[in-house]
Amino acid sequence: MTPKSTIPAFGVLALLMTGTAAFAADTLTVGFAQVGSESGWRAAETKVAKQKAQQDNVTLKISDAQQKQENEIKAVRSFVAQGVDGIFIAPVVATGWDSVLREAKDANIPVFLLDRQIETSDPSLYTAAVTSDTVLEGHMIGDYLAKITNNKCRIVELQGTVGSSPAINRKKGFGEAIAAHPDMQIVRSQSGDFTRSGGKQVMESFIKAENNGHDICAVFAHNDDMGIGAIQAIKEAGLKPGTDIKVVSIDGVPDMFKAMADGEANGTVELSPNMAGPAFKALIALKTDHTQPQKWIKTPSTLYTPATAQAEYDRRKPLY
Amino acid sequence: MDAMAPAPRTIGAVLRRIRFAGWPQLLALALVLAACRAVSPGFFHLRLVDGRLFGSLIDVLDRGAPVALLSLGMTLVIATRGIDLSVGAVMAISGAVAATLVNAGSPVAVAVGAALAAGLGCGVWNGVLVAILRIQPIVATLILMVAGRGIAQLITGGQIVTFDDRALGFVGTGSVLGMPTPVVLVALVAMSIALLTRRTALGLFIESVGANERASAYAGVGASVVLIAAYAASGVCAALAGLVVAADIKGADANNAGLWLELDAILAVVVGGTSLFGGRFSLLLSLVGAMIIQAMNTGILLSGIRPEYNLIVKAVVVLAVLLLQSPPVRNRLSRTGGAAR
Numbered sequence A: 001m002t003p004k005s006t007i008p009a010f011g012v013l014a015l016l017m018t019g020t021a022a023f024a025a026d027t028l029t030v031g032f033a034q035v036g037s038e039s040g041w042r043a044a045e046t047k048v049a050k051q052k053a054q055q056d057n058v059t060l061k062i063s064d065a066q067q068k069q070e071n072e073i074k075a076v077r078s079f080v081a082q083g084v085d086g087i088f089i090a091p092v093v094a095t096g097w098d099s100v101l102r103e104a105k106d107a108n109i110p111v112f113l114l115d116r117q118i119e120t121s122d123p124s125l126y127t128a129a130v131t132s133d134t135v136l137e138g139h140m141i142g143d144y145l146a147k148i149t150n151n152k153c154r155i156v157e158l159q160g161t162v163g164s165s166p167a168i169n170r171k172k173g174f175g176e177a178i179a180a181h182p183d184m185q186i187v188r189s190q191s192g193d194f195t196r197s198g199g200k201q202v203m204e205s206f207i208k209a210e211n212n213g214h215d216i217c218a219v220f221a222h223n224d225d226m227g228i229g230a231i232q233a234i235k236e237a238g239l240k241p242g243t244d245i246k247v248v249s250i251d252g253v254p255d256m257f258k259a260m261a262d263g264e265a266n267g268t269v270e271l272s273p274n275m276a277g278p279a280f281k282a283l284i285a286l287k288t289d290h291t292q293p294q295k296w297i298k299t300p301s302t303l304y305t306p307a308t309a310q311a312e313y314d315r316r317k318p319l320y
Numbered sequence B: 001m002d003a004m005a006p007a008p009r010t011i012g013a014v015l016r017r018i019r020f021a022g023w024p025q026l027l028a029l030a031l032v033l034a035a036c037r038a039v040s041p042g043f044f045h046l047r048l049v050d051g052r053l054f055g056s057l058i059d060v061l062d063r064g065a066p067v068a069l070l071s072l073g074m075t076l077v078i079a080t081r082g083i084d085l086s087v088g089a090v091m092a093i094s095g096a097v098a099a100t101l102v103n104a105g106s107p108v109a110v111a112v113g114a115a116l117a118a119g120l121g122c123g124v125w126n127g128v129l130v131a132i133l134r135i136q137p138i139v140a141t142l143i144l145m146v147a148g149r150g151i152a153q154l155i156t157g158g159q160i161v162t163f164d165d166r167a168l169g170f171v172g173t174g175s176v177l178g179m180p181t182p183v184v185l186v187a188l189v190a191m192s193i194a195l196l197t198r199r200t201a202l203g204l205f206i207e208s209v210g211a212n213e214r215a216s217a218y219a220g221v222g223a224s225v226v227l228i229a230a231y232a233a234s235g236v237c238a239a240l241a242g243l244v245v246a247a248d249i250k251g252a253d254a255n256n257a258g259l260w261l262e263l264d265a266i267l268a269v270v271v272g273g274t275s276l277f278g279g280r281f282s283l284l285l286s287l288v289g290a291m292i293i294q295a296m297n298t299g300i301l302l303s304g305i306r307p308e309y310n311l312i313v314k315a316v317v318v319l320a321v322l323l324l325q326s327p328p329v330r331n332r333l334s335r336t337g338g339a340a341r
Helices: A039-053 A069-082 A096-107 A134-148 A164-178 A196-207 A224-237 A254-261 A276-289 A306-319 B011-039 B056-079 B089-104 B109-129 B138-155 B165-173 B179-200 B203-211 B213-218 B223-249 B260-271 B281-305 B307-325 B329-337
Strands: A002-003 A013-018 A028-034 A058-064 A086-089 A110-116 A128-132 A151-158 A184-191 A219-220 A246-251 A268-271 A296-300 A301-304 B045-051 B052-054 B160-162 B251-253
Touching: A002 B281, A028 A039, A028 A069, A028 A196, A028 A276, A028 A301, A039 A058, A039 A276, A039 A306, A039 B109, A058 A069, A069 A086, A069 A096, A086 A134, A086 A268, A096 A110, A110 A276, A110 B109, A128 A276, A134 A151, A134 A164, A134 A219, A134 A246, A134 A268, A134 A301, A151 A164, A151 A224, A164 A184, A184 A196, A184 B307, A196 A219, A196 A224, A196 B056, A196 B223, A196 B251, A219 A224, A224 A246, A224 A254, A224 B223, A246 A254, A246 A301, A254 A268, A254 A306, A276 A296, B011 B281, B056 B089, B056 B179, B056 B203, B056 B223, B056 B260, B089 B109, B089 B138, B089 B160, B089 B165, B089 B223, B089 B251, B089 B260, B109 B138, B109 B223, B165 B179, B165 B223, B179 B203, B179 B223, B179 B281, B203 B223, B213 B223, B223 B251, B260 B281, B260 B307, B281 B307, B307 B329
Parallel strands: A028 A058, A028 A086, A086 A110, A110 A128, A128 A296, A151 A184, A151 A219, A219 A246, A246 A268
Antiparallel strands: A013 A058, A268 A301, B045 B052, B160 B251
């Protein structure tokens, strides 16, 4: 990967372009407006996209938006100007996409949304969205927690960033799952902002508020990073994560598999970083035999437990 | 810097000054702590876990340490009539440097030294922009605020770099005589800066540059050197805070470490009563300001209120503290009841 051009925008580091500007007739060229690299998961998503592009013989151009929508919009405009065969967008925010999507549509370039949905008055502006079912993720981990606690558990919840859609949906799914069990209750719930230190700090205070942790049966974190922070807080309080307080979360980052292998966590639902793979498949099908893809291509959500954690950790490590 | 003989100050005189200048802050801290006690009956309970004090009060000190460290450096910068927006990003750089180096096999001393040197470098950069190139502080430090996080991401490769080094972890989670290391670090840094500024003429120089830079220059104060020193101190404090935060989670999170903490640090200084127009400062009250902010955060977490209300509660408390300091409100309060005493 080599930085080749710099956006003259203030403070923005670089527009990272990969691959060469090859416009061979037999290979497709796809522009990917990526959010940035705000998490390990995001970096893995980019890495998988590059691998899948190579497998499918697609020329992939990736732009790093540094978490700014205006950079993503600029990137999409430049992809339109270059006449790429398809555009992937991992939208930073849900709104404000209509006009740039219309430009892509007018240029007859199919657009795929990766890992996040958008709000638009005209859904025909994009071809398909490839995302996971975040409500299902919450539901799956809730069901699993019910199973390992015999449907009886005082739960504390570490929410993601207030108002973010994964936080809302994962909470909803988890709530639905435990609603069937009257002895399972969320007794405390606060936001740890999806970060390790946030999760650690909130968990520390939960432990103090709940009889030094002895009244807590399990912690449900909306993402693995907060879960890992919670594990550290539990350890520092002199308790055993995984046994004294069970730890379940969502995302499936390598460090969580490591924690499970060490017996410090009990389960995670993987949010697959392979968002680009299904999008490449759909784009190639669309280009070769005009198969219209489904509007919502769901990526699989898989539950992982400590039993397979070590093997999964070894398998995943190189991706992150 | 030529150290002039310091003006003699008795402890009594210092205490008297604190009592008069700092009562709104101390009152606010007491009120916030009382509110914490109300929402969480065990708030003041302390016990030993693995030879380390454990309790909500210790959490306030421990969790407040990064902002406290930032606020110490920020106090000096604000006293020169400047501002340092880059401290959060410098934290990210420092953590990234230390984590990457220990993972590459460097001794902890080298990693910590390099992280602090990176902070010093960032501070000097800010200082040169402000003092030599005469760029407005808010703009000069904004450059590093934005670019710094990018630099940190380049160092970590956009990932959370975790490490297992116990000596580096000690900076965040260890304890000295039962006190968490970050709290001890804050105390040490606060004392060093207090000695440097109050036992030498440096503090006077900083205040005079903040009050009137041109007049101090005519009076023979090397304003540029003083300014650069203030920003450099802020950079080193930020680097130390970055080490604490990274060591705490045993990982350098370039995207989130220190995110928005520059605002908390400025708030701590302002709540502590240091004027943004420069010219006078109180390190102790900035620390009290940092503790007010953290006591509030901890109290909110203990209270069990819904996270949607967190920011509103914070805003109300901050407004109340600032109202206590507002001259018209203060005058009215002292006239009506001897609350001022």
